[in-house]
Amino acid sequence: MGLWLQVFGVGAVTWMLQKLFGAYFHRTTLDDVPGPPPPSFFTGHFGELMSMDSWAFLDNLADNYGGVVKLQALLGSKFLYVSDPVALHTMFVKEPNNFEESEEFLIGNQLLFGPGLAAASGEAHRKQRKFLNPAFAPQHIRQLSPVFFQVGETLRSAIAAQVRDGPKDVNIAAWTGRAALEVIGQGAMGHSMDPLVDEVSSEHAVALRSLMPGVFAVALHWFFIPWSVYLGPPKFRRWLLDMYPNKKAQQLKNIVDTVWNTSVSVVGRRRAAMERGEQAVNRLVGGGKDIMSLLLQANMDASEEDRIPDEQLVAQVNTIIFAASDTTSNALARILHTLVVHPEAQQKLRTEFEQFRNSGDELTYDRLIELPYLDAIVRETLRVHPPVNSMDRTVLQDTVLPLSKPITGVRGNLIREVAVTKGTALSLGIYAYNRSKDIWGEDAKQWKPERWLQPLPESARNAQSGGVFYNLMTFAGGPRSCIGFKYAELEIKTFLFHLIESFRFSPGKSEFVWNSSFTVFPSLTKESTKPEMPLRVEMIRNVA
Secondary structure (H helix, E strand, C coil): CHHHHHHHHHHHHHHHHHHHHHHHHCCCCCCCCCCCCCCCCCCCCHHHHHCCCCHHHHHHHHHHCCCEEEEECHHHCEEEEECCHHHHHHHHHHCHHHEECCHHHHHHHHHHHCCCHHHCCHHHHHHHHHHHHHHHCHHHHHHHHHHHHHHHHHHHHHHHHHHCCCCEEEEHHHHHHHHHHHHHHHHHHCCCCCCCCCCCCCHHHHHHHHHHHHHHHCHHHHCCHHHHCCCCCHHHHHHHHHHCCCHHHHHHHHHHHHHHHHHHHHHHHHHHHHHHCHHHHHCCHHHHCCHHHHHHHHHHHCCCCCCCCHHHHHHHHHHHHHHHHHHHHHHHHHHHHHHHHCHHHHHHHHHHHHHHHHHCCCCCHHHHHHCHHHHHHHHHHHHHCCCCCEEEEEECCCEEEEEEEEEECCCCCEEEEEEECCCCEEEEEHHHHHCCHHHHCCCCCCCCHHHHHCCCCHHHHCCCCCEEECCEEEEEEHHHCCCCHHHHHHHHHHHHHHHHCCEEEEECCCCCEEECCCCCEEECCCCCCCCCCEEEEEECCCCC
C-alpha cells in the first residue's frame, strides 16, 4: 500500500510540475518572435501589463518591436502582442470566428455582469448580438438624441452651480462619470440613475466607477478565475467567496452585488410598466423609447425558443451600463484634459459651437455628428488616447497571421508570417496600433486633430485592419467589436458641445495622473482607484 501511495504521489507531483513549468521548456511557433525579457519567470510580463502605470512598457513595445511581439505570461507560457494591420485584418475580417475571447475574460465577465453579451461565445454570442443590434442601430440612436441633449443641459447646469460665484477647481471626472451613467440610465433603460442634483453621486454610480479598478486590485487572484467555476454549485462558490480572506476581493464582491441588484430592480420595474400598458410606459423616463423597452418588447414578441431568460436580460443591462458609462466617461474626461493642454484647440472648438448657435439651426443628431472640428477632436483623442489599451483573444484552430511589414526573428531571419496554434493567447495592441508610425506617419504620437480635416496618409487609408471606428482599433473590429460605439460617439459629442460652449477649462491646483487600468482613468496618485481630475472651470456663458 505504501509503495502505491509513493507511486501515486510521484505521479501527481510530476503532473503538477509539468502543468506549472511545461510551458517554459516546451518549444512553440512563437519562439523565434522577438520580445523583451520578462522581469520574472513566475509572473512574466503580467505585472507590467496589469500595472496601473504601464505606459513605459507599452511605449517600449510600440517603439522598439514590430507588429507582433512575444511576451510571457505566468509560469513561462508565451503569448503574442499583435498590432500589425494585416494580422488584425485576419483576426477581425478574414477569420473572425477563429479568434475568441479568452476563457478568463468570458468567465470573469459572467461573474461580474452575468450571462450577457460580454460573457457569451460562439453561437450564443451571435444570437445575443443579433438580438441587441436593433437597439444600437443609428436610426434608433437618432430617436434617443433628445435624451442625450437633455442630460447634457442638466450636466451643464450642475457644473454651473459649482462655479457661479467665480472660477473654481472641479472634479470633472466625477461629473463625467455621473452624467454618463444618467444618459445610459435614461437612454438604455428609461430610468434616472443620477439626476445630477446633489454633489455626491449614488451608491450605484460609485460602484460602477470602482468596478474595473477593483478588478485590477486583485489581478493575480483573477488568474485563478477560470478554475473557480469547477468548485461546485453557485451557492457553495458564493460561500467560499464570502470566506475568502482578502479585503480587496471582498470589496469587489460588494461592488458586483450593488451593480447586479440595481439592474434586477430596473428590469423588474420596466417589465411591470410594460405589462400595465402603453400609458404606464409613457409616464416613465424616455417614454418607452429606451433600449431596455425595445429589448423587453422584442423578447415578449419572440417565439418561445427565441426568447432569452430574465437572468440574461439583467446581464445585458449590467453589461450595457458598465460599457457605456465607464469607458465613455473616461474618454470624455481625457478629451477635456487634452483641450486643457491645448487651449488653442479648445478655443477653436468653442468658436465652431458659437458659429453653429449663430446660424439659428436646431441642435439635432445629424447636425451635431457632422460638426467637422468636433469630429476631428473626438477621433484624434480616441486615436492617441484609447480608453482601453488592449484586448485578449484565444486561437481556436491552427492558422497563420500574415504581416504587413516583416520583422527580424531572434535568429536574424526575416519573418513575414507567424504560425499560431490552437490555444495560443493573443493580446490586441490597441495602443500600439493607434500610435504606429508605419500607419499614421512620423507624427503618429502627436495629438493633431487637423489630420482628420485633410486626406490621411496613404498608409492609414490602406491599413485594412477591420476596425469599426475610422480604421482605428479603439472599438476593435469583427463580430466582437464594441456594439455601442455610435452611442458613445453621440454621448461624447453632446457633452462636449454643452460644456465647451459654456465653460473655459484650465489646469487646476492639484496634479493628477492617468492610470492604465483595464479602462484608463485619471486619479490623484498612481495607487488610487478613485477617478479624480480637478480642473479649473470658469463660466463664460450664462446658464439658466
